[in-house]
Amino acid sequence: MKTRIITALILLLIVVPPLYFGGIPFTILAFVANILGTREMLNPVNKEWSPVLTYSVHLLSLLMMFSNYLGLNYFILMEVVTIIYLGFWLVKDEKVTFDQIGMTFMCLNIFSMMMSGIVKMYGYGNLFVFYMVIGTTIPDMFAYFVGRAIGKHKLNERISPNKTIEGSIGGFVCGTIADIIYGILVLQRFYDIPLSFIIISALAMSFVGQIGDLFYSAIKRHYGIKDFSNLFPGHGGVLDRLDSISFNSMLLFALIVVLL
Numbered sequence: 001m002k003t004r005i006i007t008a009l010i011l012l013l014i015v016v017p018p019l020y021f022g023g024i025p026f027t028i029l030a031f032v033a034n035i036l037g038t039r040e041m042l043n044p045v046n047k048e049w050s051p052v053l054t055y056s057v058h059l060l061s062l063l064m065m066f067s068n069y070l071g072l073n074y075f076i077l078m079e080v081v082t083i084i085y086l087g088f089w090l091v092k093d094e095k096v097t098f099d100q101i102g103m104t105f106m107c108l109n110i111f112s113m114m115m116s117g118i119v120k121m122y123g124y125g126n127l128f129v130f131y132m133v134i135g136t137t138i139p140d141m142f143a144y145f146v147g148r149a150i151g152k153h154k155l156n157e158r159i160s161p162n163k164t165i166e167g168s169i170g171g172f173v174c175g176t177i178a179d180i181i182y183g184i185l186v187l188q189r190f191y192d193i194p195l196s197f198i199i200i201s202a203l204a205m206s207f208v209g210q211i212g213d214l215f216y217s218a219i220k221r222h223y224g225i226k227d228f229s230n231l232f233p234g235h236g237g238v239l240d241r242l243d244s245i246s247f248n249s250m251l252l253f254a255l256i257v258v259l260l
């Protein structure tokens with residue numbers, strides 16, 4: 001527990017300033033996280049892959065992320081290029097399976113749309129980013145504490161044996177309340193964000209963030225690994241930390257585009 005707490009504090013010191021200031025500091029953080037996350041994503045699937053394919057997937061991931069800075073047309077172009085390129089390798093190399101290509105393509109899109117979401121948030125202001133962070137971390141935190149206190153019924157024992165229905169509900173309720181309070185006190189005051197958007201997004205993030213957590217847990221169970229890496233002692237790897245945040249970033253991106 002001591003190691004976990006120390007690691008968490010160090011991560012906060014590294015991550016919070018770039019998130020707050022945005023710009024170049026955030027871009028550097030995002031590209032580093034992308035490189036490390038792509039490597040973790042490929043670890044379970046590319047044991048027999050050609051080095052050319054492995055390194056080119058890293059390049060594709062960076063290009064897909066960078067395309068979000070250039071605009072929607074470039075993002076669509078990179079989507080098409082990625083589909084064609086991965087499809088080519090699936091046909092060309094018998095050691096490359098559909099399961100591996102599907103996993104790779106899905107995660108590349110998650111990374112890219114996560115970046116789209118955060119870049120879009122900075123268009124409204126850096127305090128918007130912390131709205132997403134609160135809507136992700138509070139449900140996760142309270143799901144753990146409520147589950148430990150009163151949890152009796154398993155949420156999904158096949159994927160995550162320790163999570164409970166009671167914990168999930170507690171996390172959902174507490175996360176929604178925290179996000180609505182932050183939205184009213186901060187987003188409405190500084191950015192004049194409609195209350196309807198705050199309520200809808202707060203409810204959605206408290207639910208979808210938990211799906212993201214279970215999604216990455218399902219991947220780990222499928223490939224028989226406990227963590228994606230041991231980069232952060234007590235916390236696993238980059239993907240273990242970005243599970244819920246990646247889903248809520250995509251969600252908030254979609255809600256911003258549709259509702260604001």
